[in-house]
Amino acid sequence: MPILSFSLKDTVYGWKLNEVTLQDFNLLVGLSGSGKSNILRSLQMIRTAGTQQPGSLPANGAEWAIKVKTDEGVFEWLAKVSVSSAAAFFQTGQNGGRGDLQLSDLPIFEKEQLFKNGKEIVSRNEYGVIKLEGRETPKLRNTDSVVSLLSNEPLVAPMFHFLNRIIFSEAGNYEQGAQYLFVEPETIPLPRAEEIRAVFTDLEQLPRLRGFPLLLKGYILQENFPQVMRRLKERYSEIFETVTDFKVGKIEEMLPHPIADNTRLSGQLVLGIKEKGVSDWILGHLISAGMLKTLIHLFELEMMPADSVVLVDEFENGLGVNCLPAVTDIFLRHTDKQFILTSHHPYVINNIPWRYWKLVTRKGSEVTVKEVAALPSFDKESLLSQFVLLTNLDEYQEAIQ
Amino acid sequence: MNLYFLVEGRQTEKKVYQSWISHVFSDLKKADVIGDVRTNNYRLFSIEGNTDRLDNIEKAISEINWHNKMAAEQGKEPFDHLFVCLDAEEVDWPIRVTQVEHLLSNQVSPTQSHAIVHNCCIETWFLGNREMMKRNPQSENLRVWKTFYDVSVGCPESMACYPGFRVKAEFHLEYLKEMLRERNLNYSKKLPRAVQDENYLRALVNRYETTGHIQSFGRLVTVWRSLRGNI
Numbered sequence: 001m002p003i004l005s006f007s008l009k010d011t012v013y014g015w016k017l018n019e020v021t022l023q024d025f026n027l028l029v030g031l032s033g034s035g036k037s038n039i040l041r042s043l044q045m046i047r048t049a050g051t052q053q054p055g056s057l058p059a060n061g062a063e064w065a066i067k068v069k070t071d072e073g074v075f076e077w078l079a080k081v082s083v084s085s086a087a088a089f090f091q092t093g094q095n096g097g098r099g100d101l102q103l104s105d106l107p108i109f110e111k112e113q114l115f116k117n118g119k120e121i122v123s124r125n126e127y128g129v130i131k132l133e134g135r136e137t138p139k140l141r142n143t144d145s146v147v148s149l150l151s152n153e154p155l156v157a158p159m160f161h162f163l164n165r166i167i168f169s170e171a172g173n174y175e176q177g178a179q180y181l182f183v184e185p186e187t188i189p190l191p192r193a194e195e196i197r198a199v200f201t202d203l204e205q206l207p208r209l210r211g212f213p214l215l216l217k218g219y220i221l222q223e224n225f226p227q228v229m230r231r232l233k234e235r236y237s238e239i240f241e242t243v244t245d246f247k248v249g250k251i252e253e254m255l256p257h258p259i260a261d262n263t264r265l266s267g268q269l270v271l272g273i274k275e276k277g278v279s280d281w282i283l284g285h286l287i288s289a290g291m292l293k294t295l296i297h298l299f300e301l302e303m304m305p306a307d308s309v310v311l312v313d314e315f316e317n318g319l320g321v322n323c324l325p326a327v328t329d330i331f332l333r334h335t336d337k338q339f340i341l342t343s344h345h346p347y348v349i350n351n352i353p354w355r356y357w358k359l360v361t362r363k364g365s366e367v368t369v370k371e372v373a374a375l376p377s378f379d380k381e382s383l384l385s386q387f388v389l390l391t392n393l394d395e396y397q398e399a400i401q
Numbered sequence: 402m403n404l405y406f407l408v409e410g411r412q413t414e415k416k417v418y419q420s421w422i423s424h425v426f427s428d429l430k431k432a433d434v435i436g437d438v439r440t441n442n443y444r445l446f447s448i449e450g451n452t453d454r455l456d457n458i459e460k461a462i463s464e465i466n467w468h469n470k471m472a473a474e475q476g477k478e479p480f481d482h483l484f485v486c487l488d489a490e491e492v493d494w495p496i497r498v499t500q501v502e503h504l505l506s507n508q509v510s511p512t513q514s515h516a517i518v519h520n521c522c523i524e525t526w527f528l529g530n531r532e533m534m535k536r537n538p539q540s541e542n543l544r545v546w547k548t549f550y551d552v553s554v555g556c557p558e559s560m561a562c563y564p565g566f567r568v569k570a571e572f573h574l575e576y577l578k579e580m581l582r583e584r585n586l587n588y589s590k591k592l593p594r595a596v597q598d599e600n601y602l603r604a605l606v607n608r609y610e611t612t613g614h615i616q617s618f619g620r621l622v623t624v625w626r627s628l629r630g631n632i
Binding site: 024025238241325326329332333335353356380381383384385387388 | 411453454455491492493496497500501504565566567568571575589590591592
């Protein structure tokens with residue numbers, strides 16, 4: 001159930017993305033500044049607008065069309081949001097949320113249409129009148145989208161649920177990931193972790209663990225789903241052949257020396273890995289960034305619902321050349337999800353078949369995405385490596401004009 | 402006799418070729434430094450990741466030519482054969498073979514060059530060991546895949562990509578892993594121990610000889626035999 005296509009115009013940033021058609025796996029390639037990351041941010045913006053994350057700003061000054069395929073049919077959502085100068089300031093300022101904004105500062109949805117299989121099911125006109133299957137609804141907030149406002153309507157719900165499954169990878173910034181290594185006792189003490197663990201006894205519930213600290217996810221998998229944990233360990237050991245085991249346990253059990261009972265470490269969960277030739281557990285913050293990020297990717301992919309749309313910006317960040325191809329393979333293997341990745345790295349580009357490449361080009365503020373395989377100058381049979389072929393394309397070298 | 406191998410792949414190809422060379426040409430010794438190449442040595446490099454294969458092939462050719470020139474002056478033996486071993490991946494096998502042969506032709510005289518192109522990847526060759534396929538596999542995946550295409554009956558090189566896999570080579574790899582796991586053998590790109598074994602190599606040779614399957618592997622067998630290798 002993928003995103004089929006989307007386009008977006010962002011008045012605040014003065015940026016326009018022409019309609020891009022997506023496959024089940026997409027590697028966005030192109031020069032720095034061509035707009036790859038902005039494409040992912042646009043999708044995040046659309047997701048936020050449709051699902052109304054708490055404290056989030058609506059898509060200020062944006063106008064988009066997105067077409068998605070769900071089990072219930074093909075949905076297309078068109079929306080136009082007004083520009084709010086105050087919101088624009090806060091959006092680009094230090095305050096990421098809408099907390100400091102007055103209600104009157106918020107941008108409003110000026111126009112919306114939602115189609116199912118080509119038939120209009122919801123509309124909102126410039127006077128704020130919303131119609132569901134032709135029938136006018138009571139007056140609803142114009143700062144929220146029809147998809148979020150009517151998310152309980154069976155007709156609209158599939159679109160809402162689809163947008164909820166657009167997931168920006170937590171591993172995008174491994175330093176942030178590192179913060180998830182320890183569970184602070186005051187946030188989730190072990191007894192609390194045990195309480196949460198008791199709730200998650202069914203594999204179907206795993207996607208709901210998203211957003212939980214890595215450590216807690218690991219603990220629940222280890223204790224409740226040993227078969228899943230075993231599979232993850234196998235995959236991890238394939239990538240890092242020196243790693244023989246990983247485990248989430250109480251710090252007292254993982255350290256080679258005793259700690260005083262009254263320290264803040266006492267009773268805290270910690271992640272440890274075992275390596276060949278090293279007798280003690282290597283704990284949390286001492287695990288290398290690349291090893292940690294790989295682990296975050298593995299856990300994340302395992303716990304995402306099937307049919308997720310996974311966005312990963314600069315896939316290679318924090319990953320060493322010893323694990324990049326293997327992590328790329330793991331992504332390719334998750335065929336139940338749609339992926340939209342960006343990368344500059346030869347190790348990634350060489351390991352993802354060219355038929356999944358999308359070249360991002362920019363002329364002024366207008367961004368166009370091209371299928372590399374469809375470019376007449378792209379030689380699919382050349383002996384040169386994929387990366388060399390890509391970077392030698394005129395369209396690649398002149399991607400920004 | 403001195404041999405030069407350029408193999409493309411992560412770590413599998415390097416490990417497997419080294420083991421197989423030791424089985425087939427037991428008197429050959431690997432030379433890590435070009436200056437150590439005298440008689441009965443081989444050099445083996447793996448092309449991996451971000452480097453370009455054409456660039457690597459050209460560098461190998463330069464090194465061979467340089468060595469051959471110096472060898473004449475220093476009383477050493479030249480390189481007799483160059484093997485460039487790479488994957489066809491998703492390019493038609495004959496096209497890839499022709500390309501590599503054309504590239505190598507006349508460039509390294511008196512060294513003879515050979516294009517060995519795995520069709521589609523080296524794991525496709527390993528699928529050719531019929532002794533590894535159980536009649537009634539326990540693994541659900543393997544049962545399904547065996548129904549889709551039984552590599553112990555049909556030529557592994559003709560096996561298409563199973564629906565749901567994004568890359569054919571990935572499917573061949575996963576099929577191999579499952580097939581070997583049924584025999585309590587672990588296989589990974591980094592640790593391909595099971596297939597490094599001499600008996601495994603013999604089983605593949607047998608498959609080629611008795612059925613004519615895995616032709617791309619057969620090319621290697623033919624050349625190695627012509628060099629009086631124990632194969």
